[in-house]
Amino acid sequence: MTRPALIGDIGGTNARLALVTPGAFEPHDILSLPCADYPGLVEAVRDYLERVGAVGDAAPREACLAFACPIRGDRIKMTNNPWSFSRSEVQAALGLTLFKAINDFTAQALGVPHVADDDLFEVQPGEAIPHAARLVIGPGTGLGVAGVFPGRHAWIPLATEGGHVTFAPTDEREHNLLRHFRNRYGRISVERLLCGQGLLDLYLAHCSLKGTNPRYSTPAEVTEAAGDDSVARDTLLRFLKILGDVSGDAALTMGARGGVYLCGGILPRLLDWLPQSRFREAFADKGRMSAYTAELPVRVVTAPWTGLLGAAEALHNEEVE
Secondary structure, three states: OOOOEEEEEEOOOEEEEEEEOOOOOOOEEEEEEEHHHOOOHHHHHHHHHHHHOOOHHHOOOEEEEEEOOOOOOOEEEOOOOOOEEEHHHHHHHOOOOEEEEEEHHHHHHHHHHHOOHHHEEEEEOOOOOOOOOEEEEEEOOOEEEEEEEEOOOOEEEEEOOHHHOEOOOOOHHHHHHHHHHHHHHOOOEHHHOOOHHHHHHHHHHHHHHHOOOOOOOOHHHHHHHOOOOHHHHHHHHHHHHHHHHHHHHHHHHHOOOOOEEEOOOOHHHHOOOHHHOOHHHHHHOOHHHHHHHHOOOEEEEOOOOHHHHHHHHHHOOOOOO
């Protein structure tokens, strides 16, 4: 009997767990478990395995789990939930012969090559060069920026902290926004604006600059109101325009001739807004390098389980420790 392997994509709120057949990438028996329901990782995994019947002789002996936090050394401490654990102790407790722990955005990057064409929404057409780096960038709780490169034998993830580069305004509105945010925070990174909280902060800043009282208090409310409310609409279009600026800069830095992939939980909800926005104009507007960026294919990844695909890729990828 071939045992399945355990894969997972674990954030601050939910632990998305699945099984995968060795040598395959398509996850099955996918469940999303609230992290708050469990005192720790081992308890969540054990409950998952019980639920899907992967116990006894069917229990996994190999696992790759992606976590929304820095991964370094044996000790892992989650950023947005109280879980903290030793990798070696988890491996022993679950009886695993192989246990890999990777960063969640590394998993996103490694998952991109396995996403089906039907799960890609085209923002800018272009021809990808096969043996070139791909940029993976996505606003969510923060702004993830990573790359993936086709090595001789496996996909090589390129981890970065590109979400923390300095925000650079390109017009008078953004200079005013920068002054507004600098008075509050000091130095402003692009992640400060390009994330869920950043969308709300952009809305509040627009209200302040326009001298109007805020009507919405969550990013979702701002997005939902954008069809009827002019300030919410300006905010959403500005968010996408700045994302275009930043994505184009990151594509130049990465040398992303293999294409640009926009990931995360926010953008799949904004597909109707992207063509109306200045994303594509801002992405390509790079002075002497505009011809370079204008030729790069840009797509939104709409697949719901890209991180699980990446965990499956990482499981036996020798480039991933």
